[in-house]
Amino acid sequence: MQVELRHLRVICAIADAGSLSRAANAVGVSQPALTAQLQRVEGALSGQIFRRGRRGVTPTPFGQFVLTRARSILLAVDELVTGAGAYDGRSDLARIGGYVTPLLSGLVARLFTMPGLTITVHTEYSPRLLLDLLASRRLDAATLVDYPGNELPAAPSVGMRLVATEPVFVLMSSGHPLAGQEEVELADLAGDDWVISPPDGVGWPECVYSACQKAGFVPRVPHSMTEHAMIRQLVAGGHAISPCQATVQDGPGIVVRPLAGTPLWLRHLVAWRRDGPLAQRAEELAEVAAQAHREAIADRPHYAAWIARNGAAQTPG
Template sequence: MELELRHLRVICTVADTGSVTKAAARLGLAQPALTAQLNRIERALGGTLFERDRRGSRPTPLGELVLARARMLLPAVSELREEAARLANSAGEDTAHYRIGATNGPMLGGLMHHLGAARPQARISPQSSWSADELTDLVAAGRLDYALVGVCGESAPPAAAGVRWRLLAVDPVFVLLPEDHPLAGKDEVDLSDLAEARWSATPGDGCFGDCFAAACARAGFAPRDLYETDVVSCVDLVRSGDAIALCQPTFREMPGVIPVPIAGIPLRWRQFIGWHSGCQSPEEVARLAGHALSAYADVLARSPRYTDWLAGHPGFGMN
């Protein structure tokens, strides 16, 4: 195995936290996975880097040597990346390339539109995923420049070395009902009124499923089946009356279905943009975040029901 920069970050994190368990939490990895990775690094370097016991992990003489070199190399590489990114982004429209990943959310298409209008010669490469963790890892590895993700409630976005996040918007979660549903014409619905419903939602990692189950429990019932499927299938299930979908309030209205607020706002969804601090300049991050917020404003303009809801609910919408 050849030693890579990510291996040096692992060594520094273990030393900084004094524990493989704490280092795994900071890096967003499972503890067994980090232990296995550390063992491979030690084999590649030819010796033990840390003395590990119930009191924690302390560097060996070899570990001290590697740490000293790593603490010089990592800042130097981060500085190199930042300077290279600034040079690339200032070198002209024809050389700019933006690799942007997104989970299921309202901003990616509009962000591409606004970015393309501002930099018409730039290359834009989008990538979609159900997993915020996957996109975060790609940003950390330098394979994506930015990620647009959503997280449930007060949960933090995924953690990865070097990845930073900016909050863009806070939205409630609505329910998507068939247009002929008895509750479809209401300004909001009580979750308890949907106790007998079957449910559908788009898949993803994080705690949303647990938060939904907890919200149902507070409303006095346990939800029936929750079908995790793509957006089109969710809409089809709702339109046919086979399920009710959990949806973002920015959902573009379609024939046969209506998004309706849930009374008491039991579920929230926060929209973030992420980037690698060593690869993007603050000025470039601010520009991309601005384009993302412009895309969000476009979505609001097409969502009169949600715009009306926001007027009576300060603290939601754009951050």
């Protein structure tokens, strides 16, 4: 038997009801029919999903694994099917997207305080995907990043405003031989292991490899991941260095250092649907995003010091 979405909905219904009889009533079938269907699903997955008892059913450890995956799959499918139009027409709801950055968190915190506006938040790693979600009416506004020379394409239905252009820094262990320097030459990192996040669809990490090649080396990259906590763990342990946004926070065992000559840049942007609930507040949205970015800079001494030496963040020439 091939497991289908309807089978996943059945096992979720059984877990939610806590008994086969209640679940049968909820899905509108007889209890024997539901029991037979559950047995077929368990056979197809080669494991028992529920333990039966006098008080009902409880998931087995394998069942917990299956239920976690099933709920995730169903949520994604439901979002795919209904996401485009589920909230259209609601002028009080703004669906905000973005990659997890201080700019996004600062923007969302400010939007939550706006009267008469309800906020939902959706994060994604790829700026290109976020732009597609805006164009397909699944988001109303988003914070995006791209890279000079690899700018995001224009979308007729989406407005976009540059918030800031800023340098890319490097995250390294506080015990790194270069950690005490004010700025680090990119070429001096040729002998390090790197952890670099995977392609985001708009030029990362291709821009990193290009900058390293111009500095005379190809980076050694044994680690690839997007999880911030794991990246910081590897770096703090002295196992790797990592390129990072200038607004990344340092911490125990970790320092953030500028790259001498600023060979890498990124752009922060805010975008919105031209027919969405924030279209008439685009100027306000852009200003709120800029405030959030300025606040993040003020809270990052390494970035504030770089600006004091180099002037305000500027577009690379």
